[in-house]
Amino acid sequence: MSATSGADAGAAASEGKVPRTERGRRTLRAILDAAAAEFGEKGFHEGSISGITRRAGVALGSFYTYFDSKDAVFRALVRDMSDQVRDHVAPSLRGARDQIDAERAALQAFIGFARTHKEIYRIIDEAEFVDPASFRHHYASTAERIAARLRAGAERGELRDEVSEIHAWAIMGMNVFLGLRYSVWDEESPPEAIAEVVAQLLARGIGIDR
Template identity: 65%
Template structure:
């Protein structure tokens, strides 16, 4: 799927592996429209109230076309979770550059995630609902992110910036911080703090912990 672009967002490989891969540019655009409409529909109504006919209506796509790409509402939901995971990944990655220090990388990745969540508040509801609708996708979403964070922590240690011994436990802790501050300040928040301010506070916690020095 290398450089396939439709409405500006690459369709996640995993989403496509779940959908039937479109062979034409027009097909890829239709798939993208269905995924975007699904994000709105599942985000607003939740999985059980959402309907395929309402999603195709939002997408401006014929109902018959839906079944060209997906077998069922379940299949679409699974593809959407994979697509959301991929969007989180690319939004974080696009904020990083090679000359950043290890801590700066964590701050930039969190800022990018929070900005993404501010634009796509439905992501929390959709990922959280996956725990019930499609537990395997839910697990995969978090495992994949934790592995990415663990890789970054290892790189930071290899460069001598971070302490030795950081690994999966610390990656899950960092992910948990990021998810919960996003819930509090972005999804529930009344814009008391910007993504940059939230990320700066979390970054200081990572840098120095809570002890007085």
């Protein structure tokens, strides 16, 4: 991860600790990136605030300028990674020909993101135990985003009218497990090839020939 990789970190700080300067936002970004590396490698319980500040190259005081605790930075990190996935996928959606092509592009972008951010699986998955509310928020908001895309596609006449929340959860589940298999476990298959298989399944399954 790099300091330029992602989501607006400013909102991630603990209450009353939001950075007010560009330099502050860069420090906060560095702490979140270091937290991803620390928790991704060691897990929440073995990971430490001192490990994070060492990786970020910041003083312990800087950490407490922005976060109240190890729990707080983990919670912020889950939200940040969730936002990073959203922001990484968003541009590929905008360039799509239609909603099936958008879902193909979204999966391809997600697999690419997961290959360079494999720690996202450990971090989101560990949130189920460390921070269940963030875990739930991540998947609920991702599914809601997919459901909104599907409804919009149906309204444009590109998808069948019956697309629903069930389809959104099915698509999210496919994408998460294909990312696990073809990003985290091994990277042999090109992301385009995987996304194309799913696009064909969706085109026939919920698409409308035009």
